[in-house]
Amino acid sequence: MEIVKNLTVRNGLGIHARAAAKIVELAKKHSSILFLAKDGKEADGSNILSILTLACPKGTEIKARAVGEDCNELILKLSELFDSKFGEAA
Amino acid sequence: MIKTQSPEKKLLTGIPASPGIIIGKAHLVDRSRVKILYQYLINEDQIIREAERFNRALSTTESQLLQIKNRMPERMKDHSFILDSHIMIIHDSMLKDATIEKIRKDKINSEWALKKSFEEIKLLFDEVDDYYIKGRLTDVENVTERILRNLSGNNDTSLTEINGRVIIVAHDLSPADTTELNISRVMGFITDAGGRTSHTAIMAQALEIPAVVGLEHATKNIREGDLLIVDGSSGQVISSPEEDDIIAYQEKQLRHEQYKSFIARTSHLPAVTLDGQRVYVMANIEFLEEVAAAKDHGADGIGLYRTEFLYLRSKGIPSEKELFEDYREVAEIIAPMPVTIRTFDLGGDKFAADLKAAREMNPALGLRAIRFCLKEIKIFKGQLRAILRASAFGNVKLMFPMISGVQEVLDAKTIMREVMADLEKEGIPFNPKIKVGIMIEVPSAVAMAEELAEQVDFFSVGTNDLIQYALAIDRANEHVANMYQPYHPAILRMIRQVVSAAKEAGIEVSLCGEMAGDPLCTAVLLALGITQFSMNARVIPLIKKIARTISCEDARDDLEKVMKLKTATEVRTHLLRTMSELLPELGEEGILDLSGEAP
Numbered sequence: 001m002e003i004v005k006n007l008t009v010r011n012g013l014g015i016h017a018r019a020a021a022k023i024v025e026l027a028k029k030h031s032s033i034l035f036l037a038k039d040g041k042e043a044d045g046s047n048i049l050s051i052l053t054l055a056c057p058k059g060t061e062i063k064a065r066a067v068g069e070d071c072n073e074l075i076l077k078l079s080e081l082f083d084s085k086f087g088e089a090a
Numbered sequence: 091m092i093k094t095q096s097p098e099k100k101l102l103t104g105i106p107a108s109p110g111i112i113i114g115k116a117h118l119v120d121r122s123r124v125k126i127l128y129q130y131l132i133n134e135d136q137i138i139r140e141a142e143r144f145n146r147a148l149s150t151t152e153s154q155l156l157q158i159k160n161r162m163p164e165r166m167k168d169h170s171f172i173l174d175s176h177i178m179i180i181h182d183s184m185l186k187d188a189t190i191e192k193i194r195k196d197k198i199n200s201e202w203a204l205k206k207s208f209e210e211i212k213l214l215f216d217e218v219d220d221y222y223i224k225g226r227l228t229d230v231e232n233v234t235e236r237i238l239r240n241l242s243g244n245n246d247t248s249l250t251e252i253n254g255r256v257i258i259v260a261h262d263l264s265p266a267d268t269t270e271l272n273i274s275r276v277m278g279f280i281t282d283a284g285g286r287t288s289h290t291a292i293m294a295q296a297l298e299i300p301a302v303v304g305l306e307h308a309t310k311n312i313r314e315g316d317l318l319i320v321d322g323s324s325g326q327v328i329s330s331p332e333e334d335d336i337i338a339y340q341e342k343q344l345r346h347e348q349y350k351s352f353i354a355r356t357s358h359l360p361a362v363t364l365d366g367q368r369v370y371v372m373a374n375i376e377f378l379e380e381v382a383a384a385k386d387h388g389a390d391g392i393g394l395y396r397t398e399f400l401y402l403r404s405k406g407i408p409s410e411k412e413l414f415e416d417y418r419e420v421a422e423i424i425a426p427m428p429v430t431i432r433t434f435d436l437g438g439d440k441f442a443a444d445l446k447a448a449r450e451m452n453p454a455l456g457l458r459a460i461r462f463c464l465k466e467i468k469i470f471k472g473q474l475r476a477i478l479r480a481s482a483f484g485n486v487k488l489m490f491p492m493i494s495g496v497q498e499v500l501d502a503k504t505i506m507r508e509v510m511a512d513l514e515k516e517g518i519p520f521n522p523k524i525k526v527g528i529m530i531e532v533p534s535a536v537a538m539a540e541e542l543a544e545q546v547d548f549f550s551v552g553t554n555d556l557i558q559y560a561l562a563i564d565r566a567n568e569h570v571a572n573m574y575q576p577y578h579p580a581i582l583r584m585i586r587q588v589v590s591a592a593k594e595a596g597i598e599v600s601l602c603g604e605m606a607g608d609p610l611c612t613a614v615l616l617a618l619g620i621t622q623f624s625m626n627a628r629v630i631p632l633i634k635k636i637a638r639t640i641s642c643e644d645a646r647d648d649l650e651k652v653m654k655l656k657t658a659t660e661v662r663t664h665l666l667r668t669m670s671e672l673l674p675e676l677g678e679e680g681i682l683d684l685s686g687e688a689p
Contacts, residue, residue, distance in 0.1 A: 012378055012416070017226055021175045048178040049185070049230065053214040055223050059412040 001032075003071045007062045007078070011085035014057035017048075019086040024048045026077055032068025034078070097316060097330040104280065104305035106325035107291035111343040112277045112300050113336060116316045116329070117256035118309060119263075126238065129199040140193050144200040147240040152180050154236070172229070179233045184211050200241055208234045232264035257318050261309050278320050280308050280327055294322075302327055356638075357388035357631035363616065364641040371634050372428075372624040374602055378416055381423045384627045388634060391427035391485075393624020394550065394602040395420060397434050397473070407469055413476035421484025428485040430550065430624075431477050432529065433470070435459045435491040454555075454564065459492035464501050474509045481521035489550060493528040493535050499545045527598075531555035536584045539591035549592050550624070553603030557581055575658035576605050577665065582614065582653065589619040600624060610665040612636045613672070614652055617645035639672055 009015055015023075027034040027046040034045025038060060043050040045064075056062060066074045131137050159173040179185060185207055192203035208230065215227040258279035260267070276299065284291060284303030294301035300322030312318065312329050319328040319339045323346070328335055361369040372393030373384035377400075384392060400408045400416060420429050436458060463470035480486050490502050503526065513520050527548035528535070533556070535542060543549070553576065558565055560581060563574045575581075585601070592599035600622030605611050607625030612633055615623070623633060648668060655661045 010415075012419070013222075014220070016222060017175045017229065018171045021171060021178055024178050044183065047183050048175060049182050049211055049214070052223055052226055053218055055218045055220045057220060059409060 001069060001071050002065065002067045003075050004063060004065045005075050005079060007064050007082045009056050009058055009060045009062065010082065011088040012058055013088060014060065015051060015054070017052065019088075020048050020051040022081060022086055023051055023078070026081060027074070030066075030068070030070050030074040032066045032071040032074045034074060035065045035067075037063040037065065097313070099331055099335075100311050100329045102305050102308060102311060102327040102329070104302040104308070104325045104327065105285060106322055107284070107303045108278075108294035108299060108301040109323040109346075110278070110298070110300035111322070111339055111346055112257060112318075112320050113331075113339060113343075114255060114257045114277045114318060114320075116259045116312050116314060116318050118312065118314050119258055119260040119267075126201045126205055127199065128202045131193070131197045131199065137194055137197060140200055141190050143241070144189060144193060144204070147200065147237050148180055148186065150240045151233070151237050152177055154240075155180075176229060176233050179230055180237070184214075185230070185233070201238060204234060204237060204241075228264075235264070257320055259308055259312050259318075278322065280305055280318075280320055282306050282308050357634060359388075359634075360390070361634035361637040363637055364639070365643055367616070367621060367642045369616065369634075369637040370600075370622040371630050371637070372600075372622065373627040373630060374624050375420075375627070378420055380627065381420055384630075385424070387627040387630040389427075389627060389630055392420065392424050392429035393600055393622065394489075395429055395431045397431060398436055401434060401436060407472065410472045410476050413473060414479045417476055417480035417486070418483045421480050421486050425484035428487055430487040430489050430527070431480075432489045432491050433460070433463060433473055433477070436462060454558065460490050460498055460502060461492065463490075464498065464505075467505060470505060471509055474506055475513065478506075478509060478513060478520040478524065479518060481524045482519040486521065487525040487527060487548070489527045489529060489548075491529045491552070492532060492555070493530070493542065494532040495534055495538055496541050496545060499528060499542060503545070529555075530588050531559065533560050533584070536560075536587055539588045540594065543591045543595035543597055546597065548598040548600065549588060551585055551588055551599065551601045551603070551620075553581070553585075553601065553605040556584065556603070560584060576608065576611070577658040577661040579653070579655060579658070579661060582618070582661070585615070585620070586618050586653075593619060598622065607633060609633065609636050610662070610669055613640050613645040613668065614649060614665060616640055616642050617649035617652075636673065 011019065013019070023034075023036075024046055036043045036045050036051060036054060038054050038056060041054060043054040045051065045066075064075060064078055066072075066078075068074075131140055155173050155177050159170050162170055162173075185204075188207040188210065189200065189203045192198060192206055193200060196203065196206075198206075211230055212227060215224055215230075218224055255275055255277050257277050260279065260281050262281050262283040263279065278300040279294065280302045282305055291301060291303055300320055302320055302322055302325050305327060308327065316329045317331060319326075319331050319335060321327070321339070321342075328339075331339075361371055363369060370390045370393075371388070372391045373380070373387065373389035374394040374396065375381060375384055375392055376396045376398070381392065395417075397413075400413060417431060420431075457465065463473075474488075477486065477488055481488075488506070490499070493499055493502075506526070510520065510522065525547040527546050527550060528542065529552045530536060530539065530542075530549050531552035531554075536556075539549070557563070557574060557576055557578070561573065561575065561578060563570050565571055565574045589599055599620065601615060601620045602624040604625075605615070606623040607629040609629075609632060612623075613636075616637070625633065652661060652664060655664060
């Protein structure tokens, strides 16, 4: 099972340490493997440094790909996280 | 006479990281790099044991960090995510798996392998352009150092076992170290490394303990038990001070406390002069995140939102949506108070790479600001759309920079009306009565002020550039920088001309630029008829305080004398004298140098 979804970084600070940590936390709760790609460069979603060094400021378009049994749920939760701007305060 | 037995007094200057003054004994914490041994492993047995040793060090490191996190005082809980991210770094495959693989394949010891992994990670970070993300390499470094310390079994420099109240002196403190500090015993800290926005500085501010960072050689110059004076507001550190220093700083400490509580009590109140003139003291900001600080400092709005940052941060042109969301957020947070958004003031030299703007010999006189916008209409329209759309969500004003004459205003307004018509057609809401103003910063605009006033709703005098263009002084050029004189009589005359043109036409006029936040200028500017100021948020409480002690009528009487003065030095001396009579405590609080020396 594999699912791909395009996501946009909406929070002001972009994918900084706190946001990256939340993605890793989410990825580790699922059995599926998560990949995040930007401009053809792919990062391991369970790997905080890999996500950070992808360098995604606000407005970045990201292609999220999940592979595994619970990939649907993982992508759903991930897009919720993006939509909620990673819980960042206004 | 120098007493031979007492240690020599030393003066160190660093970066002020967290304000306040403390006097106390130094406690040196050796957090310097752990020495690394490089070893080859000979057989499979050794390799297995080495991998186990590395894994043990990782577990120890993780449990240390967890412990620190759990012991975190309540008021620092907001920062616990830093420790969470450190724990994630321990388990990151680039650090953990990569190191174990090196132990196995390259047959090298843990320390060496870990160091190599770190270097690889560093290369990745080097490729990133984003300043913030680059800075996160420090987190990887902190974690690596901690693992190395655990590998060496050397962990005796625990910060929790401190006797008595001390000032921590260290090469660098990781966020974990800072958290580990027994706060009740720590008066403050000073470090060789670090910057104003490092995690460590942020934590010190959260803990409200004074800190100075970036001292470079503090650990070399200070010995255990040395008496220290730390001024976290100025970045000064004195080791082994003399009695006079101690008395002076104790007084300064007391005044700082009194002044802080006074400012905090009054900064949120409106500023009204003795004779009842309301003075609007607003903030200049550069990005969204600064709005909160502006409000905290009692700003009556955002008088100048410089919009260059988003363009400089994103490599290409930011999308209209991105700009709109940013402006909308600023407008919503500051509402009902106004925000004046200035269209971008970029020149060829500053602009993002893919605009292919040519390098210019003299960018200050080149293709920049409104000139650039009127040439690159697509970029300009994108920003205007974003600003207009945001105007539906708050009290937004629009301002064009670097206007030199009427034609530019007409052209810019024509484009604005086109954008408005488009928005209307598309059914996108905006405020059709948005106030449109211009920066007065080019001398020709001063000469044309009367004609310009007929075209716009407000003027904002940008003194930084006005002084530079009027006096033909490039502030960045060290040979002439000392001739950049805000107190030059010509500048006062120009401001007077602009204000009278604005008053004549019945439009608003405000002043931004460093002069607005200069305590010496408040009275003279009020006398000239400026009642709206925009400045760095930090000085708002002070300017409000000064405005409350001024009578506009007295200031106008004094203005007659000021306008007769012939040189910048005469003007400055006069303003200093007036100010020291008005508010002598400013000099004593060290806020103003009232000595009369040229700056």
